Amino acid sequence: MKGKLFKQIFWSAVAFCVLCFSIIVAASYVYGSSQHRERLWEEVSYVVAGVETAGADFFDHTSGEERLSWIAADGTVLYDSLPAVGGDHLDRPEVQQALTAGQGESTRYSSTAEATVLFLAQRLSDGSVVRIGAEPYTFFSLLMNLFAPLVVALALAVGLSLLLARYVANSVTRPINAIDLSFPEERDVYPELQPLVRRINAQNRQIRHQIEELKSEHERQDAMRREFTANVSHELKTPLTSISGYAELMREGAVRPEDVSRFSGKIYDEAQRLITLVGDIIKLSRLDSQLELPEKTTVELWEVCEATLSQLEHAARKRGVTMRLTGDRVRVFGAEYILSEMVYNLCDNAVKYNREEGTVTLTLTNTPEGARLTVADTGIGIPVQEQERIFERFYRVDKSHSKDVGGTGLGLSIVKHGALYHQTTITVNSTVGEGTAVTLQFPPLASEA
Numbered sequence: 001m002k003g004k005l006f007k008q009i010f011w012s013a014v015a016f017c018v019l020c021f022s023i024i025v026a027a028s029y030v031y032g033s034s035q036h037r038e039r040l041w042e043e044v045s046y047v048v049a050g051v052e053t054a055g056a057d058f059f060d061h062t063s064g065e066e067r068l069s070w071i072a073a074d075g076t077v078l079y080d081s082l083p084a085v086g087g088d089h090l091d092r093p094e095v096q097q098a099l100t101a102g103q104g105e106s107t108r109y110s111s112t113a114e115a116t117v118l119f120l121a122q123r124l125s126d127g128s129v130v131r132i133g134a135e136p137y138t139f140f141s142l143l144m145n146l147f148a149p150l151v152v153a154l155a156l157a158v159g160l161s162l163l164l165a166r167y168v169a170n171s172v173t174r175p176i177n178a179i180d181l182s183f184p185e186e187r188d189v190y191p192e193l194q195p196l197v198r199r200i201n202a203q204n205r206q207i208r209h210q211i212e213e214l215k216s217e218h219e220r221q222d223a224m225r226r227e228f229t230a231n232v233s234h235e236l237k238t239p240l241t242s243i244s245g246y247a248e249l250m251r252e253g254a255v256r257p258e259d260v261s262r263f264s265g266k267i268y269d270e271a272q273r274l275i276t277l278v279g280d281i282i283k284l285s286r287l288d289s290q291l292e293l294p295e296k297t298t299v300e301l302w303e304v305c306e307a308t309l310s311q312l313e314h315a316a317r318k319r320g321v322t323m324r325l326t327g328d329r330v331r332v333f334g335a336e337y338i339l340s341e342m343v344y345n346l347c348d349n350a351v352k353y354n355r356e357e358g359t360v361t362l363t364l365t366n367t368p369e370g371a372r373l374t375v376a377d378t379g380i381g382i383p384v385q386e387q388e389r390i391f392e393r394f395y396r397v398d399k400s401h402s403k404d405v406g407g408t409g410l411g412l413s414i415v416k417h418g419a420l421y422h423q424t425t426i427t428v429n430s431t432v433g434e435g436t437a438v439t440l441q442f443p444p445l446a447s448e449a
């Protein structure tokens with residue numbers, strides 16, 4: 001940055017100096033050429049006065065750099081300081097002008113002098129013309145005169161530009177480099193930098209805020225993970241302790257032969273609980289990790305519901321619960337096996353927490369906001385203050401009842417994760433003693449949106 005800034009200042013300063021010099025040279029040229037002509041005209045007047053009084057004798061006493069000519073009114077050359085010049089000069093423009101207007105001037109190539117010459121001519125009282133030929137004032141001759149001072153001045157200007165560029169670049173960059181990026185102070189920098197410092201400060205605050213948020217999110221997740229591990233261990237330990245206890249009793253012959261079937265039944269039930277629990281943990285961690293989540297496709301939700309009803313038919317019949325499916329044949333964009341898992345868990349709960357002879361109604365509706373599924377039961381209901389918490393892992397309203405009906409406490413967590421994956425909102429409508437309705441509102445299919 002410093003290099004670029006330095007170069008920009010340096011070249012700007014050099015360009016400025018060159019511009020100044022050019023203006024000075026141009027002004028000198030204009031002034032110099034007018035001075036030159038004035039001096040030559042003065043000389044012409046002097047020669048005119050001399051010739052008017054002394055005639056041709058005047059030229060005997062002249063000397064100088066300029067060429068002098070005296071031309072008669074008919075163009076005959078009466079005198080010329082260049083030797084061997086004679087003949088007729090009537091056709092020379094300056095002579096023509098002087099004869100008609102009194103004075104004449106022209107800058108042209110002179111074949112006699114073999115150079116470009118500035119001629120000034122003036123008519124005398126007798127009609128003859130005196131003419132001076134001099135080297136014209138050119139830009140080149142001016143430059144030649146000014147060459148040495150120009151070179152010195154330019155060298156000085158470049159040197160000063162270098163110093164100036166270094167000084168300015170340093171005074172611009174030093175305060176920037178000195179800014180403490182963690183805690184920049186507005187009063188330490190010049191006014192042009194203050195908006196930058198303010199932006200850095202604002203960004204620092206934002207970063208600190210985000211770090212705090214990330215930290216607390218991290219801590220929250222850590223706490224959740226620890227709690228989950230503790231819960232899992234506990235949930236696994238309980239059935240294993242039962243299994244081990246019953247098995248030990250049987251091994252030691254402490255069980256009467258007629259009780260063996262009941263005891264082994266208990267062992268079988270606890271083992272089934274373990275299998276269900278481990279299955280739910282696996283499903284949940286798969287949804288959690290989001291690593292092996294399947295591709296989404298268009299799924300006929302009606303068919304998923306039908307399949308779930310037939311899976312639960314046996315359990316429902318055992319409790320005298322009637323299940324029905326009504327509404328539209330809706331379709332959603334999602335992962336079929338996760339959707340089946342969600343519908344199954346909702347229906348499973350609707351059966352488990354139902355009353356004897358209750359009903360479970362699945363209603364599918366096509367709404368402008370997308371597909372909607374409601375699973376309604378006529379069961380025990382959920383108190384309002386528990387309705388949020390039932391989606392937490394291992395949270396049960398009534399732990400012993402949940403265990404009695406074979407619950408793991410993970411069913412609704414799986415539903416919640418599945419809903420997240422499908423951008424689906426869940427609403428619970430429940431009255432204790434009357435029943436519960438859980439509604440899943442899916443987003444519209446892409447083609448319908």
Ligand code: ADP
Nearest residue numbers: 349353390396397398402407408409410411412
């Ligand atoms: P569980 O395996 O215990 O059923 P869930 O996560 O599926 O675990 O549900 C959490 C708790 O929410 C249940 O223990 C139960 O107390 C309550 N619950 C869920 N669904 C219903 C329902 N349809 N009716 C009444 N209570 C319910």
